[in-house]
Amino acid sequence: MCPRFRRVHEAHEAHEQHEQHEQHETDRADEAPPGGRMKSTLAAGLATRCSVTVDRERTIDFMGDAARVYATPMMVRDIEMTCRDLLLEHLDPGEDSVGTRVEVDHLAATLLGMKVTIEAKIVEVKGRAVTFEISGSDGVDAICRGRHMRFVVDVKQTEQRLAAKKQKADL
Numbered sequence: 001m002c003p004r005f006r007r008v009h010e011a012h013e014a015h016e017q018h019e020q021h022e023q024h025e026t027d028r029a030d031e032a033p034p035g036g037r038m039k040s041t042l043a044a045g046l047a048t049r050c051s052v053t054v055d056r057e058r059t060i061d062f063m064g065d066a067a068r069v070y071a072t073p074m075m076v077r078d079i080e081m082t083c084r085d086l087l088l089e090h091l092d093p094g095e096d097s098v099g100t101r102v103e104v105d106h107l108a109a110t111l112l113g114m115k116v117t118i119e120a121k122i123v124e125v126k127g128r129a130v131t132f133e134i135s136g137s138d139g140v141d142a143i144c145r146g147r148h149m150r151f152v153v154d155v156k157q158t159e160q161r162l163a164a165k166k167q168k169a170d171l
Contacts, residue, residue, distance in 0.1 A: 042090035047121040070110035101149040108141035128152040
């Protein structure tokens with residue numbers, strides 16, 4: 001079953017949260033998240049698939065209506081949300097994940113209205129760092145392949161770090 005995707009701004013917020021502490025978190029990658037360990041069900045081999053219909057919001061607009069196809073940034077968002085949703089099934093309350101790396105080949109154009117299926121498989125869990133292999137198809141062509149990395153975070157600690165940064169930035 002494919003959970004509903006979140007809005008684009010949530011993906012951007014998660015990315016910003018990660019960038020702020022990328023080096024610090026990488027240095028602590030082998031530690032358990034604050035407040036405990038991740039569930040033992042989070043392991044290499046877990047996989048999911050999610051299908052979405054390419055709607056107008058997911059398409060490019062700069063080449064006119066005749067060339068409305070699945071936009072790469074929207075495909076990346078859908079890949080991230082597919083991977084995040086799989087992780088959420090295996091995290092404790094108060095934990096979430098942020099994207100840290102996306103390596104994607106966008107292989108073929110997908111037309112407005114076509115159904116896309118994204119497949120994600122966990123290939124490595126190293127501390128709080130999780131690596132996925134991803135692929136996608138529109139029923140006619142393979143449309144993408146690559147890897148995506150996510151990092152498990154404690155939501156409360158992330159909120160505290162962001163509040164401190166906000167104060168430093170005088171926002």
